[in-house]
Amino acid sequence: MIDVARLADVSTSTVSHVVNGTKTVREPIRSRVLKAIEATGYTQHAAARSLRRDRTESIGLVISDSGQPAFADMVRGVEEAARKAGLVLLLANSSEDPQQELRAIEALQSRRVDGLILARAARSTDAAIEWPKAQGVPLVLLDRLSNLPLDQVGVESEAAVHTLVTHLLQLGHRRIAITAGNLDVPTLRERYSGYERAYADAGLPVDPSLVLTGVGDEEETEALVRELLQRPDRPTAIVGASSPMTVGTLRAAAGLGVRIPEELAFVSFDSLPTPDLLRSPPTSAEQPAREAGREAMRLLLRRLAEPDAAPTTVRLAARLSHRASCGCGYPERPLV
Structure with a gap:
């Protein structure tokens, strides 16, 4: 509190009144104190102290x-x-x-x-x-x-996935799949929106057969991607919308002997805990x-x-x- 008072050029009692609401402090003094609180990081401790009575x-x-x-x-x-x-x-x-x-x-x-x-x-x-x-x-x-x-x-999920998909499109990929997961989850819906918007901005349609939805766990994703990669018109790139779906995708590719990035480009939203241990660490948007x-x-x-x-x-x-x-x-x- 002393540091806040010194920075705001007020008394410690004035700081106390602002923090605890025990007395009206007029502007612009109150604003000056609030700025000093933010600058010194005092807010957390002051808020905690305000809880100690009947909390x-x-x-x-x-x-x-x-x-x-x-x-x-x-x-x-x-x-x-x-x-x-x-x-x-x-x-x-x-x-x-x-x-x-x-x-x-x-x-x-x-x-x-x-x-x-x-x-x-x-x-x-x-x-x-x-x-x-x-x-x-x-x-x-x-x-x-x-x-x-x-x-x-x-x-901000949508913008990040938009950037990742745009990058793949600029590399020449057109058949880009996404392991979208459960679109009832707001964050996954946002990431899918970023995928859609990247295609729209490029003037290209989205192929619904390349959008893999479901529970979004590792096991389901592995099965869906394995089936996808065995199609005659398989995608040339895949976007993983979460860490579990990234793991599932990489397992499916490895199980089929599909090399990344030589035979399949891959990007993901969110990274794995130790990406550098992989032969081809994923390009990713890390939250x-x-x-x-x-x-x-x-x-x-x-x-x-x-x-x-x-x-x-x-x-x-x-x-x-x-x-x-x-x-x-x-x-x-x-x-x-």
Whole structure:
């Protein structure tokens, strides 16, 4: 608090009034204090202290698939930020089941968590959002966003896949398949939209037979891609829309002896944990999952400290990593 007061050129009592809302602080002093709080990173600690009276100092996180590397990184980001704020994280996994999601939310609320972060399940219902709101529990959506006025943070998926597919089109590929997965999942639907938009921008039609949908796990993807690669008109390139679908695609290609990138170009959204161990590491759009988790926690702390603040939506950019699998002479030729 002393650092904030010094930077804002005010007393520590003024900072306390702004943080805790115990007294009206006039503009522009209040704005100056808020800027100093942001600059010094004091907000998290101040918000945590504001919870200590009549609070449990615990935060709930419901994740849709804790087995996926991206979600595991999001959990780490949330936990790191919660720990720095002096809060305990309670974790539940819905396993992509809307009913299990509701049970997890109810269980966390029964433990009187001070706030909730939700990465929604596929086919999640509005009840998952309405129930916490009705109970007065602050809620932040993570990864799978909503059109409702809520605090939420996610990765910009559509633009990243658009860039990857455009890159393949510029390399001369026209028959580009995508393992699209479950299009009921908002993030996967966004990634498919990026694929569609890249074709539209190139003035080319999408071949529906090259769009592989389904559950989107490793086993199903391997079976679908194996069948696809045995067709006489098989694709010359494939886009993997998630880490599990990337694994399934690479297994199918390896099982059939199809060499990447010599016989099949490949790009993916999200990277594998150790891509450089592969013969042809995938060119990929890597989502800043841990940063997304930290950002979700920051939004929740802000909501706890400022209950009447306007809802905030944060979109983080994916990082494009150009490797060997697209077959364009890596590293000489960059992505678009």
